[in-house]
Amino acid sequence: xxxxxxxxxxxxxxxxxxxxxxxxxxxxxxxxxxxxxxxxxxxxxxxxxxxxxxxxxxxxxxxxxxxxxxxxxxxxxxxxxxxxxxxxxxxxxxxxxxxxxxxxxxxxxxxxxxxxxxxxxxxxxxxxxxxxxxxxxxxxxxxxxxxxxxxxxxxxxxxxxxxxxxxxxxxxxxxxxxxxxxxxxxxxxxxxxxxxxxxxxxxxxxxxxxxxxxxxxxxxxxxxxxxxxxxxxxxxxxxxxxxxxxxxxxxxxxxxxxxxxxxxxxxxxxxxxxxxxxxxxxxxxxxxxxxxxxxxxxxxxxxxxxxxxxxxxxxxxxxxxxxxxxxxxxxxxxxxxxxxxxxxxxxxxxxxxxxxxxxxxxxxxxxxxxxxxxxxxxxxxxxxxxxxxxxxxxxxxxxxxxxxxxxxxxxxxxxxxxxxxxxxxxxxxxxxxxxxxxxxxxxxxxxxxxxxxxxxxxxxxxxxxxxxxxxxxxxxxxxxxxxxxxxxxxxxxxxxxxxxxxxxxxxxxxxxxxxxxxxxxxxxxxxxxxxxx
Amino acid sequence: xxxxxxxxxxxxxxxxxxxxxxxxxxxxxxxxxxxxxxxxxxxxxxxxxxxxxxxxxxxxxxxxxxxxxxxxxxxxxxxxxxxxxxxxxxxxxxxxxxxxxxxxxxxxxxxxxxxxxxxxxxxxxxxxxxxxxxxxxxxxxxxxxxxxxxxxxxxxxxxxxxxxxxxxxxxxxxxxxxxxxxxxxxxxxxxxxxxxxxxxxxxxxxxxxxxxxxxxxxxxxxxxxxxxxxxxxxxxxxxxxxxxxxxxxxxxxxxxxxxxxxxxxxxxxxxxxxxxxxxxxxxxxxxxxxxxxxxxxxxxxxxxxxxxxxxxxxxxxxxxxxxxxxxxxxxxxxxxxxxxxxxxxxxxxxxxxxxxxxxxxxxxxxxxxxxxxxxxxxxxxxxxxxxxxxxxxxxxxxxxxxxxxxxxxxxxxxxxxxxxxxxxxxxxxxxxxxxxxxxxxxxxxxxx
Numbered sequence: 001x002x003x004x005x006x007x008x009x010x011x012x013x014x015x016x017x018x019x020x021x022x023x024x025x026x027x028x029x030x031x032x033x034x035x036x037x038x039x040x041x042x043x044x045x046x047x048x049x050x051x052x053x054x055x056x057x058x059x060x061x062x063x064x065x066x067x068x069x070x071x072x073x074x075x076x077x078x079x080x081x082x083x084x085x086x087x088x089x090x091x092x093x094x095x096x097x098x099x100x101x102x103x104x105x106x107x108x109x110x111x112x113x114x115x116x117x118x119x120x121x122x123x124x125x126x127x128x129x130x131x132x133x134x135x136x137x138x139x140x141x142x143x144x145x146x147x148x149x150x151x152x153x154x155x156x157x158x159x160x161x162x163x164x165x166x167x168x169x170x171x172x173x174x175x176x177x178x179x180x181x182x183x184x185x186x187x188x189x190x191x192x193x194x195x196x197x198x199x200x201x202x203x204x205x206x207x208x209x210x211x212x213x214x215x216x217x218x219x220x221x222x223x224x225x226x227x228x229x230x231x232x233x234x235x236x237x238x239x240x241x242x243x244x245x246x247x248x249x250x251x252x253x254x255x256x257x258x259x260x261x262x263x264x265x266x267x268x269x270x271x272x273x274x275x276x277x278x279x280x281x282x283x284x285x286x287x288x289x290x291x292x293x294x295x296x297x298x299x300x301x302x303x304x305x306x307x308x309x310x311x312x313x314x315x316x317x318x319x320x321x322x323x324x325x326x327x328x329x330x331x332x333x334x335x336x337x338x339x340x341x342x343x344x345x346x347x348x349x350x351x352x353x354x355x356x357x358x359x360x361x362x363x364x365x366x367x368x369x370x371x372x373x374x375x376x377x378x379x380x381x382x383x384x385x386x387x388x389x390x391x392x393x394x395x396x397x398x399x400x401x402x403x404x405x406x407x408x409x410x411x412x413x414x415x416x417x418x419x420x421x422x423x424x425x426x427x428x429x430x431x432x433x434x435x436x437x438x439x440x441x442x443x444x445x446x447x448x449x450x451x452x453x454x455x456x457x458x459x460x461x462x463x464x465x466x467x468x469x470x471x472x473x474x475x476x477x478x479x480x481x482x483x484x485x486x487x488x489x490x491x492x493x494x495x496x497x498x499x500x501x502x503x504x505x506x507x508x509x510x511x512x513x514x515x516x517x518x519x520x521x522x523x524x525x526x527x528x529x530x531x532x533x
Numbered sequence: 534x535x536x537x538x539x540x541x542x543x544x545x546x547x548x549x550x551x552x553x554x555x556x557x558x559x560x561x562x563x564x565x566x567x568x569x570x571x572x573x574x575x576x577x578x579x580x581x582x583x584x585x586x587x588x589x590x591x592x593x594x595x596x597x598x599x600x601x602x603x604x605x606x607x608x609x610x611x612x613x614x615x616x617x618x619x620x621x622x623x624x625x626x627x628x629x630x631x632x633x634x635x636x637x638x639x640x641x642x643x644x645x646x647x648x649x650x651x652x653x654x655x656x657x658x659x660x661x662x663x664x665x666x667x668x669x670x671x672x673x674x675x676x677x678x679x680x681x682x683x684x685x686x687x688x689x690x691x692x693x694x695x696x697x698x699x700x701x702x703x704x705x706x707x708x709x710x711x712x713x714x715x716x717x718x719x720x721x722x723x724x725x726x727x728x729x730x731x732x733x734x735x736x737x738x739x740x741x742x743x744x745x746x747x748x749x750x751x752x753x754x755x756x757x758x759x760x761x762x763x764x765x766x767x768x769x770x771x772x773x774x775x776x777x778x779x780x781x782x783x784x785x786x787x788x789x790x791x792x793x794x795x796x797x798x799x800x801x802x803x804x805x806x807x808x809x810x811x812x813x814x815x816x817x818x819x820x821x822x823x824x825x826x827x828x829x830x831x832x833x834x835x836x837x838x839x840x841x842x843x844x845x846x847x848x849x850x851x852x853x854x855x856x857x858x859x860x861x862x863x864x865x866x867x868x869x870x871x872x873x874x875x876x877x878x879x880x881x882x883x884x885x886x887x888x889x890x891x892x893x894x895x896x897x898x899x900x901x902x903x904x905x906x907x908x909x910x911x912x913x914x915x916x917x918x919x920x921x922x923x924x925x926x927x928x929x930x931x932x933x934x935x936x937x938x939x940x941x942x943x944x945x946x947x948x949x950x951x952x953x954x955x956x957x958x959x960x961x962x963x964x965x966x967x968x969x970x971x972x973x974x975x976x977x978x979x980x981x
Contacts, residue, residue: 060643067640330663335576414662427673429666478646
């Protein structure tokens with residue numbers, strides 16, 4: 001692994017100037033390294049962060065990658081990590097024209113990392129440096145506690161995919177003035193409904209009265225309001241003092257770290273540090289998988305726009321054409337995030353350019369009128385920059401995957417069915433409806449389950465977890481192993497409430513096909529059992 | 534990571550053009566990334582360095598890999614003592630090749646258990662597509678049992694075939710199996726036999742005389758001699774009539790004795806391929822037999838001959854593992870003819886004198902020959918000449934825990950007790966069997 005030479009760096013700097021002129025925004029400093037294929041194989045289990053903490057599962061992955069490479073040698077081409085400064089890796093031996101195109105692609109990725117709101121919690125970190133200090137800390141634990149360090153990492157990782165990433169994100173930029181006065185909050189959220197058992201309507205009326213007072217008299221009004229409450233309900237004051245606000249934890253990993261009786265014991269404090277490292281690492285990577293389509297689409301959009309208007313393309317148009325088609329062509333069967341992302345961005349740009357994102361356009365009834373509508377607003381670029389700042393994959397698909405878009409690109413849902421007579425599996429055009437296509441896309445998006453502790457049922461002797469059912473059951477095979485790890489971290493019994501789906505093969509209608517059953521797993525003393533609820 | 538500083542060299546215009554052409558050629562030849570046979574249609578399958586090509590392929594360092602794998606397996610062993618389940622599995626990746634030559638590499642694999650959504654039940658198997666075609670129109674087909682491009686975990690790869698027999702990976706797998714699962718090492722049979730035999734071949738070279746003139750080597754010597762004599766001047770045409778040929782310049786090949794390693798063991802893999810074996814029972818048997826074969830390859834330093842026999846009501850020999858694994862008929866089941874065939878092969882080829890013989894048999898337990906007398910007779914003939922016969926009963930789900938015909942017959946005959954040294958039998962349910970159970974079963978079959 002070594003830095004690119006001065007000649008190539010000059011090319012990069014030229015690319016930066018042109019990309020900046022088009023409005024892309026990335027830090028002044030970037031680092032580019034040349035790596036061998038072997039380096040990349042070794043880096044990929046560490047999500048390309050060379051300084052990420054060591055863990056045996058990564059080693060297994062590397063060995064597997066070596067094996068794969070023996071049979072399917074591939075040549076990784078370029079990859080970029082979100083750090084300050086941004087670091088990107090390149091393969092040796094690329095000709096200059098190819099590097100120009102790749103640099104544009106990479107610069108657009110960096111622009112995306114540094115401007116998309118889903119990455120906001122990573123904006124102030126030099127993650128490579130953070131990871132290095134984490135790695136050293138873990139190394140020091142490993143020399144003291146041996147393989148138990150790895151067990152703690154393993155158990156923490158078993159729930160690192162369900163960290164409260166969006167809660168962390170919501171806290172960025174959250175104005176503290178948004179929260180009401182604690183006394184007000186207690187009165188309306190707890191005292192009225194819980195202590196006085198007031199009906200909803202009564203609560204609303206009370207709120208109106210409060211709002212009216214505050215609007216009219218400000219702070220004085222609040223004072224008057226509570227003076228009246230206290231005279232009416234003398235118990236209010238003491239109840240408010242006795243009340244300890246129960247704060248919902250951000251996620252299970254954080255909850256265990258802060259509340260586990262086992263981790264609180266003397267000599268176990270170091271485990272908390274590991275839990276924190278695993279959680280922070282997971283949250284760091286969380287936005288990337290949620291913006292895959294948008295990010296790749298964005299990078300493809302810009303490498304195409306910038307390179308085609310670059311005078312250095314002269315003589316390499318055909319080579320570029322072939323390469324670009326390989327990356328961004330729509331697959332006959334299968335999903336290519338580059339292709340879909342690029343086309344969605346182009347589609348949005350076109351909508352905005354023609355002023356179709358307006359009520360004037362939406363009021364049109366006739367298809368011809370819609371097609372020919374062109375207000376020539378010239379807002380295309382502005383809108384797609386807005387898209388890259390504020391959207392995720394889900395929002396992009398959910399908002400813009402319309403019938404017009406699906407028709408424009410001849411998209412369809414592919415179904416798979418067996419043909420027993422021929423002994424083949426057939427792929428067929430299942431639907432060309434936008435609603436179906438959108439559903440298929442959304443279903444294939446990354447979406448981890450929500451599993452949280454039930455604070456009322458959790459005690460020092462029992463960690464009680466609830467899986468919020470969203471139409472999919474948990475992977476059953478993994479439940480006992482994950483619970484075994486949590487049992488270790490909590491130091492006593494672990495229970496999990498979840499929903500199982502039973503398939504009724506004789507069912508005649510689709511509604512009868514799936515039967516839902518709420519079950520409770522209990523893990524204690526290396527034994528797991530399941531009861532129906 | 535390389536510490537050595539390396540920079541891209543500057544190219545001459547010619548080299549530059551050639552490289553451009555190379556790149557374009559490579560781009561053109563690039564296999565379609567998105568064909569229906571692709572591994573995965575998932576959104577997250579493609580990434581920047583998969584879709585963008587290049588042309589530089591260093592070999593991975595195999596030594597590093599082996600050392601690490603052993604450490605990892607050692608660590609995995611300790612998990613049990615610590616009260617956790619073991620997590621490293623041996624998987625294999627199969628690359629289907631032209632004809633029967635598939636490549637297999639053995640890799641370790643592991644899965645990190647987490648709370649994941651299980652899409653398999655509720656989701657229909659669908660993905661995206663683009664282009665022409667009416668709704669309902671079929672746009673592509675795939676073999677129902679796809680040729681495994683990449684398969685991990687258990688089960689013999691269907692692309693299997695000859696490479697199973699020749700590849701180093703089988704040896705590696707045997708080594709890993711022996712070490713990871715502590716399979717026993719083979720004890721040498723009574724008399725010590727020589728590991729090698731002598732053959733004669735025209736391999737040695739001799740100057741001056743011999744059986745066969747080696748023209749190229751001779752020519753080289755003549756040129757050398759004549760350069761020294763000054764008869765050849767570099768850069769000028771050579772006048773061959775002036776060249777002098779010394780007697781020592783003539784290089785010949787002569788007959789010489791060669792040490793050749795002898796195959797030490799013959800292993801017969803025999804299985805029932807009747808209709809009832811279809812699916813899981815066959816898969817379990819094939820996996821087990823592949824593991825056993827690998828273990829023997831390691832034990833005998835690659836000097837193992839394998840023979841494959843399948844039977845329904847009749848027995849026949851097939852030439853390779855692939856056929857052995859894939860053949861399927863709907864016929865009935867008689868076990869005895871298979872062992873009659875084994876006996877016949879041993880007898881006609883005089884194998885008993887030369888080799889350690891192993892016979893492994895896999896069945897779902899069916900036998901139409903309900904009293905098993907014929908089988909007993911064949912087994913009694915076989916047992917004196919073999920090192921081990923191992924029976925595996927891979928039971929179908931409908932058999933449950935009941936004793937199968939084969940098990941009943943064998944038990945009644947008392948072979949298991951009487952010939953414990955040579956005969957072992959083990960049964961499991963093919964539906965629920967996993968790698969650990971298969972290995973345990975191998976231990977039962979091969980242990981002393």
